[in-house]
Amino acid sequence: MNYSTTVHAKNFNFRNLRTLMAKASPRRAADELAGLAADSDLERAVAQRLLAEVPLKTFIEEPLIAPEHDEVSRLILDRHDDEAFAPVASLSVGAFRDWLLADRGNLSALAAGLTPEMVAAVSKILRNQDLIAVARRCRVVTRFRDTIGLPGRLATRLQPNHPTDDPRGIAASILDGLLYGSGDAVIGINPATDHLDNVHTLLNLLDEIISRHEIPTQSCVLSHVTTSMELMRRGAPVDLVFQSIAGTEAANRGFGIDLALLREARAMAESLGRGGRHLMYFETGQGSALSANAHHGVDAQTCEARAYAVAREFSPLLVNTVVGFIGPEYLYDGKQIIRAGLEDHFCGKLLGLPMGCDICYTNHAEADQNDMDNLLTLLGVAGCSYIMGVPGADDIMLAYQSTSFHDALYLRQVLGLRPAPEFEDWLERMGIFDGRNRLADGQAATPLLSHFPVLSEEPT
Amino acid sequence: MNDSWHTLRRYTQARIAQGRSGCGLPTSSLLDFQLAHAAARDAVRQPWAIDRCVRAVEALGLEALSLATPVADRVQYLQRPDQGRRLDEASRERLETRSREAIDVALVISNGLSSTAVDRHGPALLNTIVEAYRRNGLRLGPVCLVPNGRVALADEIGALLGARLAVIIVGERPGLSAADSLGIYLTYAPRIGNTDAERNCISNIHPPEGLSCQDAAAKLAHLSQEALRRGLSGVGLKDDMPKWLPDSTFT
Structure with missing residues (x-):
């Protein structure tokens, strides 16, 4: 699926979810080396805005790497637990951020319902303090x-x-x-x-x-x-x-x-x-x-x-x-x-x-x-x-x-x-x-x- | 507060038994660390003054070819390893238009990640290597001096010169204990696209603490003879060599 919008009279177009994810990533050398990074700060901010609108369940429906070609993708889909996912199943990436930040105590029950792509996506629109505040509430013993x-x-x-x-x-x-x-x-x-x-x-x-x-x-x-x-x-x-x-x-x-x-x-x-x-x-x-x-x-x-x-x-x-x-x-x-x-x-x-x-x-x-x-x-x-x-x-x-x-x-x-x-x-x-x-x-x-x-x- | 077990320092260079000030390092230990880190940082950032190396090459009766990669500065060098793995257009043309001669070894020198290393040990190492190769009757081409190069750069140069072996002497990523370490990488039948598994590496060359130039040259001469005799290099050549280091991490 194609993601596009107009901001400041400029058109922005992202070919697919994979591209949108990469362009929404906070700047880093690896993505620049790979030719995947946003070309400007504005493009990055626009990508983050569009990513926030993506429903979490899209990551199940549209795997970033085809499961036919990758056993890690197969593992991710096989192990996804619908029941654990239920509390956040209807949320977009942006609403998921709000949900995480609202204090709900220990988050460990949610883990089995989340895929790495969902978690990576929301992390891209979290500030450093958000990353800290939410991680603090995940207990893994x-x-x-x-x-x-x-x-x-x-x-x-x-x-x-x-x-x-x-x-x-x-x-x-x-x-x-x-x-x-x-x-x-x-x-x-x-x-x-x-x-x-x-x-x-x-x-x-x-x-x-x-x-x-x-x-x-x-x-x-x-x-x-x-x-x-x-x-x-x-x-x-x-x-x-x-x-x-x-x-x-x-x-x-x-x-x-x-x-x-x-x-x-x-x-x-x-x-x-x-x-x-x-x-x-x-x-x-x-x-x-x-x-x-x-x-x-x-x-x-x-x-x-x-x-x-x-x-x-x-x-x-x-x-x-x-x-x-x-x-x-x-x-x-x-x-x-x-x-x-x-x-x-x-x-x-x-x-x-x-x-x-x-x-x-x-x-x-x-x-x-x-x-x-x-x-x-x-x-x-x-x-x-x-x-x-x-x-x-x-x-x-x-x-x-x-x-x-x-x-x-x-x-x-x-x-x-x-x-x-x-x-x-x-x-x-x-x-x-x-x-x-x-x-x-x-x-x-x-x-x-x-x-x-x-x-x-x-x-x- | 001093640590009573400081005698254990005889067993390792690790920074043990440093004592403490509260939870922190004592001032002298902190300053030692800062000094070592500063030397390592300078080694990375300093540009390479190649004149000394040019003179060393010419003193050996060899031609010194000064070439370039597309890398503009040290910052780009660090961020774009791909750019350090190939020649710029002018340099490539220069090699393409040279008259071909039969060459066994194409020698390349680059500052890599430590200009300090190549300034300090480059000329001496080159001397011992050339001496060893000449003793073995190997034909050397021009010595190519290329600032801001990565290991795989030697593949393209070796191929353009039609050499049977490509050998690059390159500054290694500085550590705190040694900011002046050189590495040598050898590839048989060099061509663009050689993988790291096709190279042999001699690392940690920084006399007096590390490997000496003589020992490094002897190792290289031996590996070169074996590579030419068996028609291969890399993991298949010899497994008791020091482990090869991934290009991406170290140079």
């Missing part, structure tokens, strides 16, 4: 050894990467992170190489650290899903199965995965019986479908929301949008990164996902740690489930900047957010936290320091 997503809580992924995967280097960063109260979402290593033996060694290290000190958290080595599957076959201690995912079948193929493979991986993890039903850890990011030349003319933010449909099929413990990692040709500066981070968190939460955010940037982006402070604070207010904890915010393996252990302490202090309850108890037992949601002065007396795997075995 998941559980492995501790509980993520409870109100008033903020968890962290401890990310102890090392350029050569040296176990002592990694253990040193883990110990530092734990002593700063980080690691309740997961202790997750990005391995420098995906070699099976290397990943196996790291999994054993994490397992030993967690079990020796009875830390109520879970481990993950972020290798390709097929690597994790092979290691599960070999009996390696795999807590969470990781995979990068995207919002189209073709982009997922670029990652070497499809839905069937993820199903198989999840079933294997379940059969290990190490956790409950939240066994997966997914990472996403705007621009990944374009980067794989697999976006079907759909804007970066809508493709990203479609990745969340893939994620929710597998009841993940954690989903992480790695927002600024992809570089300035996709998100040019701090302003675009901040907007994308808020959009992703909003869309993920509204679709029922345990969203965290890797608040990050690369050195060729027009951004710095101040921009990260802004996004960190905004996401804290929005009720983000977890953030990253990287020593000094400087990832020495992936060569980008994220948030630090200190940053999480800051956010907890200014917003009164506490760690996951099981983890908070542990921090207090170990003498790391003082019982008042902050580091204890005597944290250096903790038994961790004298009995840490790999480090304390060192002859001194």
Whole structure:
């Protein structure tokens, strides 16, 4: 269907819903690179106005990417729950915004009735404060050894990467992170190489650290899903199965995965019986479908929301949008990164996902740690489930900047957010936290320091 | 407040045991970080003064060809990777109208994402590479110097020069620990449309902390011999090389 209007004596014409969505998107480099962005601010504002008139059910009737050609589209349509959709089924995108902003308490019952395209569409006409206010009211609670997503809580992924995967280097960063109260979402290593033996060694290290000190958290080595599957076959201690995912079948193929493979991986993890039903850890990011030349003319933010449909099929413990990692040709500066981070968190939460955010940037982006402070604070207010904890915010393996252990302490202090309850108890037992949601002065007396795997075995 | 576990720093370059001021970083740690970030930003933004590289090429008895991409400035370079992957019209014509000679290796140098890297290590790396290739009896064409290029630019240049191998030396995305790192990408039978899976990469070249120019040149010479012998490059060539890095993210 064609969408057109006249504003200020100028005619505007949008070929189809896909084009309208792209032109209505807040400005970002990825859509400009793809040739999908609005040509002017006026065209963008007009597109937003027309998009607001589109009935939500149009997104069911007119899929942006044909289901015959894309299994993600099929998944979205198959899983759409009419009953959950009923309260908003008659609304347009614009009226849906008003409906969301009217305070109706917890929004989690709505998730199954919404498709990624509906959520992406409404996000395009939400201000940053709207994205925050609505996301705050979506409660998503998941559980492995501790509980993520409870109100008033903020968890962290401890990310102890090392350029050569040296176990002592990694253990040193883990110990530092734990002593700063980080690691309740997961202790997750990005391995420098995906070699099976290397990943196996790291999994054993994490397992030993967690079990020796009875830390109520879970481990993950972020290798390709097929690597994790092979290691599960070999009996390696795999807590969470990781995979990068995207919002189209073709982009997922670029990652070497499809839905069937993820199903198989999840079933294997379940059969290990190490956790409950939240066994997966997914990472996403705007621009990944374009980067794989697999976006079907759909804007970066809508493709990203479609990745969340893939994620929710597998009841993940954690989903992480790695927002600024992809570089300035996709998100040019701090302003675009901040907007994308808020959009992703909003869309993920509204679709029922345990969203965290890797608040990050690369050195060729027009951004710095101040921009990260802004996004960190905004996401804290929005009720983000977890953030990253990287020593000094400087990832020495992936060569980008994220948030630090200190940053999480800051956010907890200014917003009164506490760690996951099981983890908070542990921090207090170990003498790391003082019982008042902050580091204890005597944290250096903790038994961790004298009995840490790999480090304390060192002859001194 | 200092951290008693600072001795753990011997195990990693990561910024651990930094201590704290309240919840924040102590001033000295904060300023260290700012300094590293500033160096990385400058490396990205600085234009490339190619004169030194031209002189280095000519000192080796090779022809230095100064070419251009359609990229107008560093801002456009960052936003339009596609523009950095091809020559501008004048440069293309220049190569098309050259008399063809039999060439084994087309060498390309670009500042990529770090002018600092190519200023600091470009000439030395070029010396060792040319030396290694000459030892192996490979025929080198002109050395093409192209500001604001991306990795795939070497495919077009290699094809236009009729070279069997295209090799590009390019500034890598600066990290906080190293703003001056170079990478080398090698493609057999270069042509427009080569994929990243058809390239081999040698990265992290920044002596003294990173890979040395000698080691990088030796690796490249070895890979080049193998590529010519087996008639391929990329993932099929050798799997124990450092993992190749996606073009979109790193250059």
